[in-house]
Amino acid sequence: MKFWAILGAGAILLLALSHWWMRETGYDAGFRAARLECTEAALKTAAANKVERVADQEKISKIEADWLAERATVDRLKTVAEIDAAYESDQKDEGANAPGKCNTPGISERMRDVINRAGRH
Secondary structure, three states: OHHHHHHHHHHHHHHHHHHHHHHHHHHHHHHHHHHHHHHHHHHHHHHHHHHHHHHHHHHHHHHHHHHHHHHHHHHHHHHHHHHHHHHHHHHHOOOOOOOOOOOOOOHHHHHHHHHHHHHOO
16 A cells, blocks of 8 residues: 555656646746747837838938038029129229229239139038
C-alpha cells in the first residue's frame, strides 16, 4: 500500500509539474506573440510617420524655394530701379550737360556704388 501511495503522489506531482510547465511555456509563447504584434505595429506606425515627415518636408522645401525665387525677383527689380534712379539722377545733375563742359568718361561714383551693391547680392 505504501508503494501505491508513493506512486499516486508521484503521478499527482508529475501532473502538477506538467500543468505548471505547460502554463509557463504557454504564457511565454503568448507574451512573445503579444510583444511581436506590438513591435510590428510600432514599426508600421514609424514607417507611416516617416513617409508623412518626408512629404511634409517636400512641401516645406517647395514653399521655401518659391519664396526664395520670389525674393530674388524682387531683389532684381529693386536693383534695376536703383540703377535707373541713379542714371536719371546723373542725367539731371546741374552742369552735367552744360554747354562747353565735357562729360567725364566712364560712370559716376553714384552709378558705380549702385552697380557694386547690385553685384554683391
